[in-house]
Amino acid sequence: MTCGINTYQSLKKWKDEQILNFRSDAYALNEFHDRVMKTVFEIALDRMNNEKLPSWKLAWFATGSGGRKEQGFLSDQDHGLVYEAEDPEAATYFLKLGEEIAEGLETVGYPYCEGKVMSSNPIWCRPLVEWKEQISDWMDEESWQTMRNLHIFYDSRALAGEKEYIGELKSLIHNRINNNPNLLSRLMETSMHMKNAVGPLGQLLPEEKGTHQGELDLKYTAFIPYVNAIRLLAIKEGIIETSTIARLEKLQDMKDYGEEMNRYKNNFATLLKWRLLTYKQTDTYDDTHFLHLKSLTKRERNELKSILRDGKKLHQFVIRTVEKGVV
Secondary structure (H helix, E strand, C coil): CCHHCHHHHHHHHHHHHHHHHHCCCCHHHHHHHHHHHHHHHHHHHHHHCCCCCCCCEEEEECCCHHHHHCCCCCCCCCCCEEEECCCHHHHHHHHHHHHHHHHHHHHHHHCCCCCCCCCHHHHHHHHHHHHHHHHHHHHCCCCCHHHHHHHHHHHCCEEEEHHHHHHHHHHHHHHHHHCCHHHHHHHHCCCCCCCCCCCCCCCEECCCCCCCCEEEEEEHHHHHHHHHHHHHHHHHHCCCCCCCHHHHHHHEEEEECCCCHHHHHHHHHHHHHHHHCCCCCCCCCHHHHEHHHHCCCCHHHHHHHHHHHHHHHHHHHHHHHHHHCCC
8 A cells, every 4th residue: 555545535645745746747647646546446445345355356447548547637537347256245345345436536636427437336337247248238239328438448447456357348349340340430430529629720719708718628629539539540450558659659560550650649748748737736627628828839839730630630540441441
């Protein structure tokens, strides 16, 4: 357990004291988040095991920006549980553990997920056998929500327990897509939407009203478009890495993907850097997704425009690539 810390409150205090040491290093910041989240899990397990020490195998995973190792200073929680046992007693125990983890993460400073992608939700807390059935059902249904769930799950990364459970579940998705390329097309249809940020005259398009008037929504104009596009290519190619940059590095080594992948990787690294450098301690979670355009130099504005335009080119490339494989 981190530095002998054994309560959520003392962990929050330590986290708040340490986190700004990582202002210039997105990778180190996410290693730090991992350490904090794993400690929350250990404390939750200790608190649960005061009642009973089970021998059931499990995998606790992070998804979303945590799964991709792309968290900023402020991040909400996205996570789930996979466990081996199938009896009702295990289901009760793990759902209660999930509730304890979610409460612990919230106490430490990771707000509850608005979409309820948490181990406290039965959809995201299941035995391995039921997880397999659920993922198959999601692929069969092909609704907007089930496709969204597949995207979310594909970013999952085990933080504790049996890591092979996650690989086993992702292999179901790979196998289905190999046999049915139309599923990849459906995943694309439900994720490839971009919020326009560069006008016809080359001007940046900030928010026109509201709390963030005059600021650019980096989350929906840049981060999510890059993340979604590269995730689709990762699913197509069976890439198991979860971070966008690691996925791009794998794509670079494949014959169908050229030097542009390196440019997209550099673009995404720049976005991660800007998010850290522009963070203020008074920021809310929502604030961290917006960029003050007035704070940018002319060179930075031009770099931002280039990144946003490249995002459109990346989307067009992914659409062409996916459509080539659809019968």
